[in-house]
Amino acid sequence: MNEDQKKRIRQQYVYLVNNLTDPRSTGLAAHLYQDGVIELRDRQIVEKKKATEDAIKHLLDAVMNSSHQGAFDCFLKLLEEYRQDYLANVLRQSDSSDGTEEYGQDYLDNVLGQSTSFDGTEDNKSPATSVCLDCYQDVCSLCAGCHRRTNVSKKHRLRELTAAASDKCQVHPSIYPNSYCPQCDVLVCERCMVDTHKGHADAWKDVITGAEDLKCKLNGIISEIKDITLNKPSIQKEEQKRLADLDDQRLLAKEAIETREDELYKLVKAGAEKAKEDVDRAYLDIKLQLQITNKIESLEKQLKAYENMVNDASVSSVVKNHAEWEASLKEMLETLSPTSPVPVLRFQTITWAETAIQQAMGAVVIGEITPTLITQHHLQYSKDPKEWPIAVDSMPGGDVVVGTGCKADKTKRRIIICSSTGDIKKEIKVTGLGGLTILRDGTIAVTVWDSSTQEVRIYTKDGGMMSSFKCSTPGRITVNHDGHLVVMDARTATCGNVMVYHTDGTQLRVFTDISVKPVQYVLKCITTTPSGDAIVSDPNDCCIRVYTPEGQLRYAYGGEGVMKSSYGVCVDEDGTIFISDLHADNIHQVSPAGQFIRYVLTAKDGLWAPRAVCINQEGHLVVAQQDGWINTYKYK
Structure with missing residues (x-):
């Protein structure tokens, strides 16, 4: 700053001190520092001054003593930006040195x-x-x-x-x-x-x-779509295979309809014909979904237009429109992807309403998809003494938490925290571990029952014990929609208690679950629905029992002839229930009202001895098998 400019500020010094807005609250000092007009030390002094007048005085002194050659002009521009144009004009009116001497x-x-x-x-x-x-x-x-x-x-x-x-x-x-x-x-x-x-x-x-x-992100999606268009022959081959499978499904569905038609005689003839029409309609709908090669040809021009639009777009246009473009391109990618889940066409009978002809005839089921295996990893379990999974749950970040049991040596029981790809992050040894569940904050609630201890503990994911409280004969454990802990007791009797606790150990309520057969060495499992109902899975009675939050029995599903052994149980956000049948190598998918929907997984899908199940944060089904395999499936 030259001497004439300093002189102008000195002449208006008192006027500036009386009229300048507090530089501490407006950020003027911070902006002057950002532009290199004042030093960091001066900015800190200004911001620490208790009185506004003192802060302004120090700021003006710092500006006048600045080594920045454009300090005066910068100061004037900032005054204008902070809507104090009149102060800038006062200083400009008598300013005769504006830096033009060097050139004229x-x-x-x-x-x-x-x-x-x-x-x-x-x-x-x-x-x-x-x-x-x-x-x-x-x-x-x-x-x-x-x-x-x-x-x-x-x-x-x-x-x-x-x-x-x-x-x-x-x-x-x-x-x-x-x-x-x-x-x-x-x-x-x-x-x-x-x-x-x-x-x-x-x-x-x-x-x-x-x-x-x-641009790179958008071009990456474009490249993925290009890869699909380049693989058109292989896609056509896979399409033919899927269409053949769909034809087989249609034949099987029609055979099921005809069998049902014979059972119900002439009474259901009209319903059977209507059902066949529904099958054909569903067949055509799914066939259209599967025939994507024609879509690829029609979308190639559209893809080229997107590619040109993205690469030729200005910076501002990319920033303004990239989210919309990305959504459209991802929709194209999802539509064209040959690995998209395939809807299954079949005929489903309804056995619980034989008196109504239309209900007894059944309905064509569409919308279900063949489960897709997303991830698979193997946890090494001890064979001597024998070790197996007793519970599985998912962390908010996607990590999988498995609890292991060991009948011969309770000191060998442990909690294993691993990534979705199987990398073990932490092992926590818990003598007498009976069950586990993940709370909303990512902590782990476990039940412990050994010779000297019967309690519920809460651990951090790093293995540190945060708290504990006494609980009589605790077995499996879950958390309900209110964040309360629900514990199934582990007594070997026909009557067992379902105990609901606050996480601080306060018991809120207790109700009784009654089995037909005495509980053997296999403990009952427990989970809750989004509405708060409690579901007890009883391996001895081969069924589940669903209770209201107050403990009233709503219904039971299963029994001998329907299931061989009801083990792990979980519920998705829609209230759909999944039950692992350990000895039948399948998983039942049951509606919230207790009606069988389908076997979501069977031995044909490579399933073997499923012990524990859960729904992870992404809505996928996680299955822990007795042999140590942890599989994650997309089922809808």
């Missing part, structure tokens, strides 16, 4: 007059080719050279307009954005970076880098 006012007027703004207007002037991020002005190539040679502005940052964002900042319209905030998905200027986006510093990217990253 006539020369600068002649040169600077040749620039035109970026709005495309022309009046025999050169077009703007750069933007000064310190002066917030568009300049032509001649002015840019002058800008770099002038002492006042040679340290300013010039950015070519072809490489910068063409739209100005929406919050600060006088400034061009020079960064991209991925956290907010917007372009931001330097003012935004120290204001509304101050806490996002770790995520900032250069505007060009941000746009290129978004």
